[in-house]
Amino acid sequence: MTSLTGVITGTESMAERSYRILRDRLIMMDIAPGDPINEAQLAVDLDMGRTPIREALKRLEVDHLVVSYPRRGTFATGVDITELAAISEMRLVLEPLASRRAAEHRGGAYRGELERTMSAILSLDLSGDRRELMEYDLEVHRLIYRAAQNQHLQETLVRLDNLATRIWCMVLDRLPDLHGHIAEHATLIKLILDGDADEAEQLAAKHVIGFEKTIRSVL
CATH class of the missing domain: 1.10.10.10 (Winged helix-like DNA-binding domain superfamily/Winged helix DNA-binding domain)
Incomplete structure (x- = not known):
């Protein structure tokens, strides 16, 4: 990373x-x-x-x-919690699209990197350092965006995910299930590698919805 x-x-x-x-x-x-x-x-x-x-x-x-x-x-800049809904609205449209495109390419040129990242997540100590888990979260998202092979989609999603992650980091110590959220990435990567575009799209949407619900639960 x-x-x-x-x-x-x-x-x-x-x-x-x-x-x-x-x-x-x-x-x-x-x-x-x-x-x-x-x-x-x-x-x-x-x-x-x-x-x-x-x-x-x-x-x-x-x-x-x-x-x-x-x-x-x-x-x-300050972190404005009121932006969460607008950020999530955009991510709910674009994150599933990126995962679908990445799955249609089966990871493309990033297949090897996706495989290594999936293995790393599966071997992570999910009860360990929360900052390390957040770093993996950022890197997995960025890798999937690259694998979607759409520069405009990638750039937009990176900016949105960066803003979402700042909100997350603000309440990091209070998040109840960060470990499950990170572990879910391994499943998403597996779907992408298998070329299961429909399931990858659905899991990405679920991931975004779960993120917003988790944040709101601790505010």
Whole structure:
């Protein structure tokens, strides 16, 4: 799971690396909602100049993860629970579509990665660290989006899932069945690998509905 560790694989620009690391810090609440973004400190932390960091922040503003104010600076956006319904409404349409497309391709070029991810989930200690489980949740979703082979669908879903995950992380310690939610991913991946598009679509929809119900149950 390279995107959450800061490890670079393959060819990656400094701006892309900066964007990826900052995005996941914001999603996982390592940068808390409302916190100021200190470009100088980030340049030191990430061992790079300010230009790639500024480019990354522009992208993150489009993703609704940071907000910039004239003469005040850039801040991590707040987490607005009232957005949950709108986010879920979109995901309920698009997540099943992505899973269906991924299943129609049987994972395509990502089949091997899906197989390895499924095996990793099945061997996870589901009673272990909740942050690690959330990192797997993010990575599984992103992998399925890539396997759908539709760049526009992928980009839209990544943004929506990022926002949904921030809401989830806000109540992470109070979630009653995080382990079952993560384990469900192994079943979804198996359906995709088997090419069972109908079942994959239905399980993805169930997954989104279950997510919203779980969040609302602890609010």
